Amino acid sequence: MIDVAHEALIRHWEDLRGWLNENRDALRKQREIEREAKNWQAHDNSPDYLWGGSRLTEAEELLQKDAAKVPLSNLAQEFIEACIQKELRPYHSSREVDSLNRKALEKEAAVKSFLTKERLWSLLENERAEAKVRLAASWLLKQWGEEVPMRMAEIDGEGKISLRIVEPPPMMVEDLGIGINLEMVKIRGGEFWMGAPEGERGSYSYERPQHKVRVSPFFMGKYPVTQAQWRAIASLPKVERDLNLEPSSFQGDELPVERISWYDAVEFCRRLSRETGKDYRLPSEAEWEYACRAVISDQLSVTSKELTVDEWNDKYYQPFHFGETISPYLANYNQADRGKTTPIGRFQVANAFGLYDMHGNVYEWCEDDWHGNYEGAPTDGSAWITENSNTVVVRGGVMGHRS
Numbered sequence: 001m002i003d004v005a006h007e008a009l010i011r012h013w014e015d016l017r018g019w020l021n022e023n024r025d026a027l028r029k030q031r032e033i034e035r036e037a038k039n040w041q042a043h044d045n046s047p048d049y050l051w052g053g054s055r056l057t058e059a060e061e062l063l064q065k066d067a068a069k070v071p072l073s074n075l076a077q078e079f080i081e082a083c084i085q086k087e088l089r090p091y092h093s094s095r096e097v098d099s100l101n102r103k104a105l106e107k108e109a110a111v112k113s114f115l116t117k118e119r120l121w122s123l124l125e126n127e128r129a130e131a132k133v134r135l136a137a138s139w140l141l142k143q144w145g146e147e148v149p150m151r152m153a154e155i156d157g158e159g160k161i162s163l164r165i166v167e168p169p170p171m172m173v174e175d176l177g178i179g180i181n182l183e184m185v186k187i188r189g190g191e192f193w194m195g196a197p198e199g200e201r202g203s204y205s206y207e208r209p210q211h212k213v214r215v216s217p218f219f220m221g222k223y224p225v226t227q228a229q230w231r232a233i234a235s236l237p238k239v240e241r242d243l244n245l246e247p248s249s250f251q252g253d254e255l256p257v258e259r260i261s262w263y264d265a266v267e268f269c270r271r272l273s274r275e276t277g278k279d280y281r282l283p284s285e286a287e288w289e290y291a292c293r294a295v296i297s298d299q300l301s302v303t304s305k306e307l308t309v310d311e312w313n314d315k316y317y318q319p320f321h322f323g324e325t326i327s328p329y330l331a332n333y334n335q336a337d338r339g340k341t342t343p344i345g346r347f348q349v350a351n352a353f354g355l356y357d358m359h360g361n362v363y364e365w366c367e368d369d370w371h372g373n374y375e376g377a378p379t380d381g382s383a384w385i386t387e388n389s390n391t392v393v394v395r396g397g398v399m400g401h402r403s
Helices: 004-011 013-022 024-042 053-065 074-088 102-109 117-124 131-144 227-234 262-276 285-293 309-315
Strands: 151-155 161-165 171-177 180-187 190-194 211-215 218-221 364-369 392-395
Touching (some): 024 053, 024 074, 074 117, 074 131, 102 131, 131 151, 180 227, 190 285, 190 309, 218 285, 285 364, 285 392
Antiparallel strands (some): 190 211, 364 392
16 A cells, blocks of 8 residues: 555656756755855854855856755855855955946856846845945946945944945036036035144144134035046146146046146146136145044034044044044055055045045145144135245045055
8 A cells, every 4th residue: 555645756756857857956056055055164154165256156046046946044045145255355455346347347247146236236235244345346336337325434443344324415516528527525614623633643743733623615526536527627728837638647537637736736726617617726735634534423514612622532533534544445555555546436435524535546735835733724724825835735645655
């Protein structure tokens, strides 16, 4: 006598054999993934036991196409997710990826499924993923032509990076022609203590004494001026001096313009002013530092007249707008080891005012003359101009140097 269960099995044997034949490869891959996931777990989730390349692509295909038929355990899914994050991590720091365009990205995504828009959005929105992985996903989504939310980065005392979404700032956009725009961010007014405290590691005597400055509202470029923007304005008739259309050592429309003098920058502003009918100029050093620090309290710029300098330092001061330190995952300076400038916004993090690339990449000219310290500096945010001075101020740091 055949029991009911065995009778049912015999009745559907042909269907079962057909299913096994159809899904043989998926079942084999499932067993392999489950085995490797347990091996990874047994070795304390070491990245040395993660997959990459074609093995990861096949595992991803199983997860996406055959998960309903051949389900994977939670551990196996975590294993694949960790593999993807490991593969994506170099995309944030690789010099080759800096200039990766959409056509090249489409070609890579054809063989690396984790580079698809859907997968990248999933990684970007995964708050458990490493910040560098999420920022890599953000940059690649931008190359896909996607609009990604503006994010700020903060670094804690142990060097861990956290990200949070911020509201886009009020902006004004200038149309420079042939599809080139200049985005200007409105910087709200407020007070701050300018300069560095005594004893800050890496600071210099010319950054002192700290002094209270009140800054009026103004507009500042969302990004450093690009080479495409430079050409658009440099091709206009001159005001006082000729401009080189292609002055930069590292060429690229989205790279910041470099190798320009202070006088060139002033000429650029004058041509832009004449073309737009608006008053464009270089920022004062006080405006630049205020915009970079972007200290915001209770949704308003900090009003510090009730605080002493020591109280303000305890509550608000930090060397970088990221926090107490900086990271090569957030800025292009010597430790980033890029060897060249990076496209504007490459690191995908803004400060609290919505400005990008305030640390590193290229130095930024200010309107002020150079002074050996801040004794007697203006307190109203204006530029500090001295007659017969032949040295001016740059801020911001540069690629290849300490920022």
